[in-house]
Amino acid sequence: METLQIKGTILTPSLGDAYVAALKRNSYLSILRAASIVQPADVADITPVLAYAAAQTSPTQVAVKGGGAHSSTWASSDGGIVIDLFKLNKVALSEDKNSISVQGGALWEDVYKITSQAKVEVVGAPLWFVGVGGFTLGGGYGPLSGEHGLAIDNLLSATVVLADGRVVKTSATEEPDLFWAIRGGGGQFGIVVEFVFKVHPYAGPFTGGLLVYPIADKSDLRKVIDEWKKTQTSAERFTMHFSRPPPDFKPCVIIFPSTLHDVDGARARRSFAPFLELSAGRAQLPFRTVPDFHAVSHAADKALEHAPRRLVIRGTMFSDFYPELLGAVWDKWVDFTEGNPDVRASAVLWDLTVPDRIADIKPGETALKTRMPHYWIAIQGRSTTDESVDACREFTSDVVQFVRAKNAELSGQDLGWFLNMCQGDEKPEDVFGENLPRLRAVKATYDPGDVFNKGVSIEPLV
Template sequence: MKRYLQKLYKSSRSKSPAKSSKTMAENSIASGTQAQVLTKESGEAFVEALRRNSTLSVLEAKYVVFPTQYSDIPPIIAHASSLSPPLEIAVKCGGAHSSTWASSAGGLVIDLGKLNKVTVSSDKKTVTVQGGARWGDVYSACQEANIDVVGGPFWFVGVGGYLTGGGYSPFTPQYGMAIDNIMDATVVLANGNIVKTSPTEEPDLFWAIRGGGNQFGIVVEFTLKAIPYSGPYTMGAIGYAGSEIDNVIKVVQEWKTTYTPKEKLNITYNRPGPHFKPSITVLPWVSEDKDDRSKEVLAPFRALNPVVDTCKAVPDMLAVSHGADAMMKVAPPKLIIRGTLVTDLYPDMMLDVWQKWVAFTEENPDARATSILWELSGADRIAGVASVATAFHARDPHFWVAIQGRSISESSEAAMRSFVAKTTNEIRQFNTRKAGKDAGFFLNFAQGDETLEEVHGPNLPKLKKLKAKYDPKGLWRKGIYIEPDFS
């Protein structure tokens, strides 16, 4: 990515137009607002604004605009829409999604990065979060107040994209999906109106933004329900040689019958350096509100004599959210993530994926950082909400799996993309044969070529109607575009 950005910066310096034309362009985009506008002529600041978590998510926009207040956004939308042809509009919160949904080739990116304020209510029962905040911002405020919220596992993930997609959390087994803990929200609509939405105000919009993604407006503020602090939290890694795969899967199956809502596991297939041999890593999260809970939870895994065990207690979710920082520093920046929901972690399915992953990473050394991640946590609270209660429809008990494709070269990129897509589909097909039905996709793990029916299931007809109501001209087209139904 560094090379690409340096090339882009050099290109921008060599092709800079006269200052007056730059000023006219910026003034027209942000006329009457306090927003900051960056173009190619802005040099390094513009290059930095294009940066995303994955280099494969970077597209070169014509303008990147940073609103500093909610009222900045409607004039920006109006100007982009008035041009002939209109400028494509993308919205960036954290930029962590591995698609290009938060980028635009030649269009306009509304970057919410300056709208990142987090406020804890005086009674500590709610947390108000602006749409450009990241979970690290939220957890910093919660740390000071000694509370928690149902939020994301990584500090760098944007609140807006995470929440509108659904939001699995370490706290989901106790408190449900993140969207089930939104009290109200403020949304900038395609027509420029800024509206409050809740169960009693614009209830259709409130339904749509909880799982319908970025198709109904720009959510610039969320009010989240605060939950009691239940730390410290044990986290870390328990690693095994690949030869232990059968034993690890056996313990996982046994553990599924005993776990409580106070813990969850991620099981990953990876090739850690320096030897890059196939390995299985168990990544636990355990609430230590009860003495020695983690010792009891992790005992069956430790009985397998792992080669690595770095698990330890950390004080709060801010520390938890930084748990992957060391890995992220060395991970190849070419990243594609696809994921799907599964009814169960079937042993033969896990083993089949293991064998295919080992073969792929062996044959494609430039893509050997590609990994498989299975999440195991309680889903009773997910299933306690009706599938029609929010736009997020997957309310039957389920787990999920994410295939994280990473490569270090352009020559391995195509093979990596193919493996990620193929493996995702094979898992879905395998699960359908076992369970008798397709568990579905998760919007935040989609890449945009999935069908609307696969992503939104039975809630799609209502989403199409609400698209016609709130975005009749189809302004919001990035992501999984929902065609409005005017009938």
């Protein structure tokens, strides 16, 4: 491996600290010890690495790391090769400011620095440390999705390194089947080394707040959402967390409402009013207005700074905030976090972004399965000890299965699984639905040897 003639860096366990640093992921549970970590300096470095892996008597497993924020092991390999794209992180805004090109190893931090300086926007992740690649290939639900849809709905083209080493450009007119597949089909078809996104006008200033209060009656959960929906537009977003904040670690609801286009603060005052009324003086809601999305993406830094890093996340979609669904998840979360202090940092996040724009794209137009209006939930199992990791895994699995089944019962719609919050043991038909046969056909064309099989695996059509 070390004899490959590439411009980038090849790290092996013998290199000590540099190798260990390259293993780092957002979750300790995502780390596997690779035989080699390759950090390409340019796109041309990737082809010989793929050729080397394929030439071995038993083909070497290849994993691709973008941001490393996912809580699964998809960006890691036990004894294989990790292609770590972090050096391929260039971002370039077009002269007319209508599009932006982003290399596959960039974080959203890299993108927001450029868009904030130029006073333009792109549909991206809510957190700065999330990788552009994984976020986008799974769909890309972001804070601007209420106005502009998902990240994949704003993707204009991409450059992909295929399993055979060829580098192709894909768009609606070039390699259109591949373009269809990477918009919601994940990283199963090649290594996306560049994305070109549509750019939108400035959406700021942005006003956000935080409200923490204990829940005495589960009916309050639905009340706050009903009130929020009365004033919410595509310019407002709301996330609700079930969490036990220190120092008392009592079960609380934490509300994070935020607004776009809030020039004079009037929008925030109107949309935040329901939360102030519900709190009944139990907590205050501080307003904070920031000028750009770069600042918004750092809003959770302090809260995450001391969060346990033994993290497993699962998530799914749901049709509406049914009282039976909210109350049952609350009970499950309270019961799990009550008796074991090792796991009391575990949390549940509900996202309420107006979903209408998601449904602007018809089912089947992209590989993303679910296109009717819906919301998403993330179950975060966090443990301070190795001994409680299995309990966190069981908790997250139990809750998402419950949410999926209960939502199907209440709405009549089985929305399946949320790819970006899967762990890899999910059935592909539950993730991709009716799109799976076409995805298998595309896989057979672009990766017939199933080189890129990390994640929710799509078998090539025989």
